[in-house]
Amino acid sequence: MSVRDQIQDDTRTAMKQRDRTRVGALRMLGAALKNAEIEAGRPLTEQEEQTILRRQLKQRDESAEAFRNAGRQERAASESAEAEIVRSYLPEPLSQEKLGEIVDTAIDETGATGMRDMGTVMGRAMELSGGRAEGRELSALVRNRLQ
Template identity: 35%
Template sequence: MSLKTQLTDDMKAAMRAQDKARLGAIRLILAAVKQQEVDTRTEQSDSDIIATLTKMVKQRRDSISQFSAANRMDLVAQEQTELDVIQQYLPQALSEAEVAALISQAIQETGAATAQEMGKVMNWLKPKVQGRTDMGKLSGLIKAQLSA
């Protein structure tokens, strides 16, 4: 079953269960997916949807930190609820050991030796880790291995 179909089915289930928080979050996801389809004029694949979900997770995390700094716990709770629902549709996160192994493999296969060649490594890794790890942390780990 495609991710979009699963989202639609889960939205219907949330409607039947009258779970307003979950329903609202799923509607936000579907709206973002629909917006991407309108913008690109193409049907979104599962990998495209995962990219959209990853962006939404990053936005929610940023919002939570901003709302926490402003002491708006009501908004933090709402964003956290949305974040929890969005993360249910992302693939299982990679462990630090798995990420390190993938980075080593990428460096070996691309032949990258300096930090200037980091783009090669990122291009090799991105399709394998999309939605499964934080790309900012990944960038730092790659830089550390290339400069060592």
């Protein structure tokens, strides 16, 4: 079952339970996935779905922070709750130890010797992580290892 199908099923369940926060968050996720699928003109891969979910999570986190800074705690709490719902559909993030192993493998496979090879290493590391790692975390580790 794809993430999109799971979200549709969970939306129906949340509607029956009259959970407005969950229904709203799931509808937005479903719409984002559907729009991306229409734009692509084909069904999305699992990795593409995860990318969209990560983007939605980042938006919710940034919105919650902006509302907190503006003193709107109620809206910040709502955005944080939606972020948790989005997070529940993402795979468990990789540990720092596992990320380090992935970066080391990517460096070995690409034969990288310095910072000029960072793009190549990053591409391979992202492939090896299978979409379970944040780009900025990988980037920091790659930069640290190549310097």
